[in-house]
Amino acid sequence: MSAFPPSQRASRRLRLSAFGLALACSLGIAAPSAAVPLAGATDTAVAAPGSTDPNQAKKQVDKEIESLKQQLDDTSVALQNTYFALRRTQAALPVAQAALDKATADVSAADAYNDDMAVKLEVAQANEARAVDELGSTRAQLSASRTRVARFASQLYQDQGMGQLSVALSATTPDDFANRIAMNDTVMDVQQQSLQRLATARAAATAQEAHIRALREDVAAAKKAAEAALAKAQAARAKAADAKAKLDALAVQQAAQSKTLEAQKANERKSLDAAQKEQARLQAILVARAKAEKAAAAARAAALRRAHRAVPASPSGTGFLSAPSDGWISSEFGMRFHPILHYWRLHAGRDYAADCGTPVRAAAPGTVISAGWAGGYGNRIEVDHGILRGVDLVTSYNHLERILVSSGPVSRGQVIGYVGTTGESTGCHLHFETYEDGIPKDPRRWL
Numbered sequence: 001m002s003a004f005p006p007s008q009r010a011s012r013r014l015r016l017s018a019f020g021l022a023l024a025c026s027l028g029i030a031a032p033s034a035a036v037p038l039a040g041a042t043d044t045a046v047a048a049p050g051s052t053d054p055n056q057a058k059k060q061v062d063k064e065i066e067s068l069k070q071q072l073d074d075t076s077v078a079l080q081n082t083y084f085a086l087r088r089t090q091a092a093l094p095v096a097q098a099a100l101d102k103a104t105a106d107v108s109a110a111d112a113y114n115d116d117m118a119v120k121l122e123v124a125q126a127n128e129a130r131a132v133d134e135l136g137s138t139r140a141q142l143s144a145s146r147t148r149v150a151r152f153a154s155q156l157y158q159d160q161g162m163g164q165l166s167v168a169l170s171a172t173t174p175d176d177f178a179n180r181i182a183m184n185d186t187v188m189d190v191q192q193q194s195l196q197r198l199a200t201a202r203a204a205a206t207a208q209e210a211h212i213r214a215l216r217e218d219v220a221a222a223k224k225a226a227e228a229a230l231a232k233a234q235a236a237r238a239k240a241a242d243a244k245a246k247l248d249a250l251a252v253q254q255a256a257q258s259k260t261l262e263a264q265k266a267n268e269r270k271s272l273d274a275a276q277k278e279q280a281r282l283q284a285i286l287v288a289r290a291k292a293e294k295a296a297a298a299a300r301a302a303a304l305r306r307a308h309r310a311v312p313a314s315p316s317g318t319g320f321l322s323a324p325s326d327g328w329i330s331s332e333f334g335m336r337f338h339p340i341l342h343y344w345r346l347h348a349g350r351d352y353a354a355d356c357g358t359p360v361r362a363a364a365p366g367t368v369i370s371a372g373w374a375g376g377y378g379n380r381i382e383v384d385h386g387i388l389r390g391v392d393l394v395t396s397y398n399h400l401e402r403i404l405v406s407s408g409p410v411s412r413g414q415v416i417g418y419v420g421t422t423g424e425s426t427g428c429h430l431h432f433e434t435y436e437d438g439i440p441k442d443p444r445r446w447l
Contacts, residue, residue: 060091077426079264083340086257089250096247103240110233117229121222128215135208142205145197265341271424272341275376282374282382287438289369289384290392294437297387320388321363321446322412324397325419325430327354333442348440349398349433356401356428358419362410363395363432363447371406377431378423379403381416391436393446398431399423 301311330353337344366385374380379400385393401420410416421428434443 079261079268079340080426082257082261082264086254086261089254089257093247093250093254096243096250100240100243100247103236103243106236107233107240110229110236114226114229114233117222117226121219121226124215124219124222128212128219131208131212131215135205135212138204138208141197142202149195261340268341271376275424278375282370283435283438283440285438286382286392286394286435290394290435290437293384293392294387319447320393321395321434321443322361323352323447324361324363324395324432325352325354325358327352327358327419327430329353330429333440333444346440349396349431350443352419352430352432354419354428354430356418356420358428359415360397360400360417360419360430362412362414362416364412365410366395367409368405368407368416369394371403374398374423376424378425379417379420381405383410383416392438394435394438395443396433396435398433399425399429401428 304311329350331347331351333350334347335344336347362383364383364385366383368381369384370380370382372380377396377398379398379402381397381400381403383395383397385395387393397417399420399422400417401422402418403416404418405414405416419428419430425431432443434441434446
């Protein structure tokens, strides 16, 4: 049967209420308000988009992620990927919640429509049953009328007619004649009435049969509508269950991603601590070297003066260094807020975005003082350019794919390596730094 009878509709409504309660209870673990928050989130982490359009929500998150990538050049790929995956999951949660809310509303609407169709089917069936009963009564009346008419016809045949002339001729007295005439009129009236009832019953039966045919068409249409309504309600319930399953899966996925992110953040902090220690060690070496270089330069100048010879002038102004790469500038020197680890750090150089394998050139004449692996900096070359403007200037070239010059002098524009993405790097680029007496300074002061 395609629809529920009245005796089942109440219990079905109770089951629907229980289903709705179960949905509401289960939503508590998956609703956006109860979703696992991004650990240590600050105002820099954009909230999950409110759009329920999946495509629009994805575009918003992709735009946010793209803007964050420029701040995460020196962050491990694993941490970035987990963070971005979590952001996409967080953005998908409101969309899934909206889908579940709509599916739940559709279940209620479909069940209400199914109830209406069930009632209409019952009414149509009741009307048909009543019309069939009425037709049965009419057919009984028709049968009785036919029987009476048949009896009259039989009696007339047996009596050889009931005309007034034959009645008059068979009378024996005047009173008998009058009585016979009156009786004949009465019999004829009864006969006429029986014929009229027969005709009326026939017309009524014909009309009722046509009415029943129409009612049966109504019943067939009501059955079809009830079946469609039931199918729609079942489909809506299945869709709601699917939406609920997706929301639950997203909640589980979010919790797992958050847990993974915390572990990777801890590893990232350890890596950064190690990188900072390595940087401090290298910087101490550069500071000591700068002091020695300045002392040696001062001694050379003093010797020239004692010999009454001119001391070479140091270049002034910007433009001493040439661009080390043909790539475009993707990030400048300055303080950066890490959007995942939530701390301020110095981006101690200038980034040139270029394809891996692109040549890296010495920015000025100098001497390679170190070349090799430098932790988070990956493959690194450091070039000392001597005392300039009263400071010892050193340039460093980081994240190289390959090192070509490991020691000795280099000339301006000489290819010393190739752009790469080694160390704590998420994409092919050259991280270029300048040091003045071992202290990192903005390269734009020399370019």
